Amino acid sequence: xxxxxxxxxxxxxxxxxxxxxxxxxxxxxxxGEVVALIGANGAGKSTLLKTFVxxxxxxxxxxxxxxxxxxxxxxHALVSRGLALVPEGRRLFRGMTAEDNLRVAADHAGQPAxxxxxxxxxxxxxxxxxxxxxxxxxxxDLSGGQQQMVAIGRALMTQPxxxxxxxxxxxxxxxxxxxxxxxxxVIRQAGTAIxxxxxxxxxxxxxxxxxxxxxxxxxTLSGRSSEVTRDEITxxxxxxxxxxx
Amino acid sequence: MTWVDxxxxxxxxxxxxAQYAIGLSLMFGVMRIVNIAHGDLVILLALIGISVSAAFGxxxxxxxxxxxxxxxxxxxxxxxxxxxxxxxxxxxxSLIATFGLSLALQNLMLTIWQAxxxxxxxxxxxxxxxxxxxxxxxxxxxxxxxxxxLLTWGLHVVLKTTRFGRALRASAADKDAATLSGIDTxxxxxxxxxxxxxxxxxxxxxxAARTTVSPADGGAQLIYAFEAVIIGGMGSIWGAFAGGxxxxxxxxxxxxIDPGWGILAxxxxxxxVLAWRPQGIMSRR
Numbered sequence: 001x002x003x004x005x006x007x008x009x010x011x012x013x014x015x016x017x018x019x020x021x022x023x024x025x026x027x028x029x030x031x032g033e034v035v036a037l038i039g040a041n042g043a044g045k046s047t048l049l050k051t052f053v054x055x056x057x058x059x060x061x062x063x064x065x066x067x068x069x070x071x072x073x074x075x076h077a078l079v080s081r082g083l084a085l086v087p088e089g090r091r092l093f094r095g096m097t098a099e100d101n102l103r104v105a106a107d108h109a110g111q112p113a114x115x116x117x118x119x120x121x122x123x124x125x126x127x128x129x130x131x132x133x134x135x136x137x138x139x140x141d142l143s144g145g146q147q148q149m150v151a152i153g154r155a156l157m158t159q160p161x162x163x164x165x166x167x168x169x170x171x172x173x174x175x176x177x178x179x180x181x182x183x184x185x186v187i188r189q190a191g192t193a194i195x196x197x198x199x200x201x202x203x204x205x206x207x208x209x210x211x212x213x214x215x216x217x218x219x220t221l222s223g224r225s226s227e228v229t230r231d232e233i234t235x236x237x238x239x240x241x242x243x244x245x
Numbered sequence: 246m247t248w249v250d251x252x253x254x255x256x257x258x259x260x261x262x263a264q265y266a267i268g269l270s271l272m273f274g275v276m277r278i279v280n281i282a283h284g285d286l287v288i289l290l291a292l293i294g295i296s297v298s299a300a301f302g303x304x305x306x307x308x309x310x311x312x313x314x315x316x317x318x319x320x321x322x323x324x325x326x327x328x329x330x331x332x333x334x335x336x337x338x339s340l341i342a343t344f345g346l347s348l349a350l351q352n353l354m355l356t357i358w359q360a361x362x363x364x365x366x367x368x369x370x371x372x373x374x375x376x377x378x379x380x381x382x383x384x385x386x387x388x389x390x391x392x393x394x395l396l397t398w399g400l401h402v403v404l405k406t407t408r409f410g411r412a413l414r415a416s417a418a419d420k421d422a423a424t425l426s427g428i429d430t431x432x433x434x435x436x437x438x439x440x441x442x443x444x445x446x447x448x449x450x451x452x453a454a455r456t457t458v459s460p461a462d463g464g465a466q467l468i469y470a471f472e473a474v475i476i477g478g479m480g481s482i483w484g485a486f487a488g489g490x491x492x493x494x495x496x497x498x499x500x501x502i503d504p505g506w507g508i509l510a511x512x513x514x515x516x517x518v519l520a521w522r523p524q525g526i527m528s529r530r
Contacts, residue, residue: 055421079427091422093415104415107408108427158427 004067006031006162006193007052007083012061014051021047023217024061029162031113034184034194036204036225039214040237045197046088048214049164052195053085054078066161080110082161086168088197090151092139098150099135105157112159116191119156127183128153145176152180156187163187164195169203181207201233215239250380251501252494257383259493260390261455264448265470266477266485267397268441274480275417275437276332281343284467285350286442290316290449291458292354295363305367305454312446320442324435332434347463354460365453389451390490396444397486404482413437417480472515478525487527 005028012025021044029035037045050056052063054075063071065083073081093101102121112118125132128149134142139150148168155163169177184207188194198204205211205225213221213236221228221236265287272278280286293315294308303311327346331338373384404410416423416430423430452458452466473492477484492511499510518526 053425055424074429075424076427076429079425085425087422087425091419091425093418093422095418096411096414100411100414104411104423104428105426107411110427154426 005029006033006066008062008064009052010062012051012063013059014047014056015059016056020059021056021217022051025219027212027219029193029195031161032188032191032193033210034188034196034208036196036198036208036211037214038198038201038204038211038233038237039220043214044217045214046166047217049085049166049195049197052164053083055085076108079108079158082110082113082159083164084155084158084160084162085164086151086155086166088166088170090147092147092150092154094140095138097136098131098139098142098146101139101150102153102157105154109157109159113161113191118159119190121157124153124156127186145172145179148172148176148180152183152187156192160192162193162195164197166197167199168196169198169200177203201237213237246379247501248498251498253377253380253382254386255494255497256490257386257390257493258497259473259490260386260393261448261451261489262469262473262492263393263486263489264389264396264444264451265466266473266489267393267400267482268444269470270474270477270480270482270485271400271437272441273474274482275413276328276339276434277336278328278332278339279336279343279471280441281340281467282347282350282463283343283441283445283470284465285347285354285463286316286319287445287449287452287466288458288460288463289350289354290319290442290446291365291453292358292363292460294450295365295453295458296358298365305365305370305450308365309447309450312449313443314446316446316449317439317443320439321435323442324438325431328438329431329434347467351460351463358460360459360461362457362459363453364457365450367454371454385451385455389455392447392451393486393489396447397482400440400482409433409436469511472511475525476515476518478528481525481527484525484527488525491526 007029009025009027013020013022015021025048037048039045047056051058054073058071062069065081070078093104099121102124130146131149131153134146139147142150152168168180181203184194196204196208208225211223211225211228212219213233215236221232265283269280269283272280290312294312297303297311298308327342328339331342367385370385374381375384404414412428412433415426416428416433420430469492473488474485475488476491477486477488491514495514496507496511500507
């Protein structure tokens with residue numbers, strides 16, 4: 001695990017137009033690691049993930065993936081290098097079948113990491129059997145949970161080395177959330193590192209090796225999920241100045 | 246019998262409108278771009294075809310083989326050079342850009358070809374007809390409808406079954422999500438416009454062989470294509486084909502009622518569809 005990091009951000013600054021959303025972010029993830037990213041709404045978690053995949057331009061600092069500088073790499077080219085995002089709100093291709101949604105990603109996939117088994121439709125249907133049944137249905141006719149499975153499956157079909165998940169539990173029932181989170185260890189065993197953006201702090205801590213907390217565009221806490229205390233998280237999550245106690 | 250004849254002649258006229266409309270519909274469906282220069286591109290390709298034909302003594306078939314790749318090249322260049330910088334949630338920038346291009350093309354064509362009307366000599370094909378139980382059907386118009394149907398079907402199959410078709414549909418549904426799936430949307434858009442204008446290369450030769458063209462004709466062709474797309478449902482390829490045929494039938498039936506009413510009848514049908522089913526007759530919504 002102490003090999004060279006998969007993705008490294010150093011003093012990363014990014015934003016939209018005149019608005020700067022991220023300030024001097026330092027972030028690392030090792031191959032095969034699961035890292036949770038928590039923080040209040042508007043803290044910049046989604047923006048950080050979008051910056052990693054090239055959808056938000058980097059203003060300053062460095063971003064390396066698999067040892068190469070990717071701060072100027074266009075978003076679509078990062079996908080074939082092994083960086084995939086499951087976007088907030090799923091963003092499936094409406095009007096297309098579940099299987100066509102998956103095929104689009106497979107069409108433009110990169111090479112799977114050396115020594116790992118590539119993701120195929122068959123393997124994905126083993127992971128999410130319900131999708132095999134619903135493969136020919138338009139995605140807008142699937143349930144929320146099934147849509148989220150398609151969104152995760154679509155990202156996996158690009159053969160990612162690093163999978164970024166933006167609020168994959170949003171709007172789903174606890175049962176479906178449990179089903180989806182149960183799949184993360186399977187994905188991880190396949191050699192894929194995972195970044196989880198999650199509103200549910202205890203779920204995030206339980207599912208991850210390490211945790212980063214963000215507040216107002218900055219990283220305010222980082223540490224091993226098993227070691228950070230509730231008080232530390234509360235302070236990093238809300239900030240000292242908001243602490244009424 | 247006159248009315249059956251009017252409907253058949255209308256369908257035959259509509260074949261040409263359908264050929265204009267499918268490219269316009271493709272561009273709108275994928276990029277939300279309404280290409281105002283669409284009609285002028287037909288006329289430009291037709292005039293180039295006529296001049297090349299006259300200069301080298303080539304027949305319409307050869308000219309079509311030249312105009313298809315030329316159209317594709319123009320479409321590719323138009324998208325890469327201009328439209329890719331303007332694609333976005335706001336339809337206005339691309340509308341203004343293609344409107345400007347339309348004006349520029351019309352004036353460029355007037356400078357090169359003057360305001361004369363020209364046409365392409367299709368030889369015997371232009372006047373051949375077959376007799377279907379008392380109704381004479383022109384071979385050339387019949388070929389135009391058949392080619393329009395073939396183009397629509399071909400495009401439909403490409404969209405449904407190929408890797409490129411999936412990328413195109415994905416880019417149309419959600420540009421950012423397509424990017425996240427590894428698609429270079431700018432290349433996909435350039436290919437879509439290349440296909441749309443390549444189809445105009447075919448339509449241009451048929452237009453020049455069937456009737457006459459002059460540099461200022463583009464506006465009318467755009468209106469017919471646009472009406473066909475709206476009647477069928479924006480973004481639907483089969484809708485554009487059906488819309489073209491409906492418009493053709495409306496125009497011919499209208500002109501049989503009164504020779505001055507042809508184009509007006511087409512516009513009326515367009516307005517009726519807008520009032521009754523504004524999303525178009527073949528739209529899923």
